[in-house]
Amino acid sequence: MIHRDEFGAQVHALLEADRFRDYGPNGLQVEGRPEIRKLVSGVTASLALIEAAAREGADAILVHHGLFWRGQDGRVTGWMKRRLQVLLGHEINLYAYHLPLDAHPQWGNNAQLGLKLKLSVQGRFGEQDLGFLGVPAQPLTVAALSALLQYRLGRAPVVVEGDGRPIRRVAWCTGGAQGYFEAAIAAGADAFLTGEISEPQAHYARETGVAYFACGHHATERFGAAALGSHLAERFGLEHQFIDIDNPA
Template sequence: MSISRTELVQAFDGLLQPDRFKDYGPNGLQVEGKAHIARIVSGVTASRALIEAAIAARADAIFVHHGLFWRGQDGRVAGWMKQRLQLLLAHDINLLAYHLPLDAHPEYGNNAQLGRVLGLAADARFGEQDLGWAAPAAFDSGQALADHVAQALGRRVTLVEGGAQPIRRVAWCTGGAQGYFEPAVATGADAFITGEISEPQAHLAREMGVSFIAAGHHATERYGAPATAGHVAAALGLEHEFIEIDNPG
């Protein structure tokens, strides 16, 4: 079974509602390919490795969180950009990318799916565009929470422990959301989980008594794309495959 490109874009737009967000780049169809789609490959980032794997998988469309185009980037089609575009165009593959809309979706988005993986049931949203999530928790310490996150994600994490108190409330926002730390603290969180940590957050964590866990940008954002693309593919009767491209960042 196949559907038109227009139907596929409408399905993703209807689910993720990109017009609600002020974002860093275009959401939706970024590269136009064949007019009809039967097979979707999802991944985190539109890297050359993912595009090559999608070609090998005979994909008609690729669905990602991190697309090719970002506000303020060099607009020249050369080097790595030329190589990625050349592959997509030569094989007539559609590229669809959704950034903040994929972070925010209440069921299939990155934050919702990270909460599912970690066993956290969110009861509040916070921060700019309500992208941050918070939930009650029961961990004896920041280290106990960090161990839980590491086990759930299958990788080492960076912990800056804020104090010796138990963790009764956890806030999180996937990816490069270290700027959400102070809004998370304002919600009453005892710990904050995101993908990355910048230099100031280590000092803030110690001074504010709130633990900070950096679990990896890719690692915290690898669940939303397959959940969303899998849901849409099932609803439309399409084939879907998630392809993991390892990334330690």
């Protein structure tokens, strides 16, 4: 058991949350009961996750995508009202960590994806050092890396093959990081892995020869919250459950 304020302070320090320029508030977003015994982790603070956590008797939810983002109009209506109604009605604390959970070298989304793919991390790149650089145990073909991604993530990636070179150096950044592709190319990557692809990236891949893999925003970000939740449960003596709400994005 741990008090919600102590829990928040410990997680904030562990993830070095204050050093990031982010798109919304990191930390406690909705205050619930004072003591935390059971923690549920998930990717996004959707109504489905919140209702599932309430059924499981959670005292706190830890997510990557919280409720509040820069540019929202702030009115508590519609979907926002329904999510907050369940959280407040069951006195569940909601903690959200966006970029800090992408970046953490051990428990973060990028670190955990690298572990799943058995990539040896050798450096970082991009704005706020969010992107990771690493190498596989041996060079991979585009087809082999695509098959590995499908096996680990449970879905086939969208692939732009580049020039078909052997993949010796991989750059990756989970979620909607298609804007990091040019920095990955400049960092000397043979392939770039992320969640999404926009129109320009297909042309960059064809023109530079660097392979591009769009593996799913949700699919690439399923591992950080689960790993962090397990770590925090062990550290503070909590019950923990990761709940994965499927998302095709």
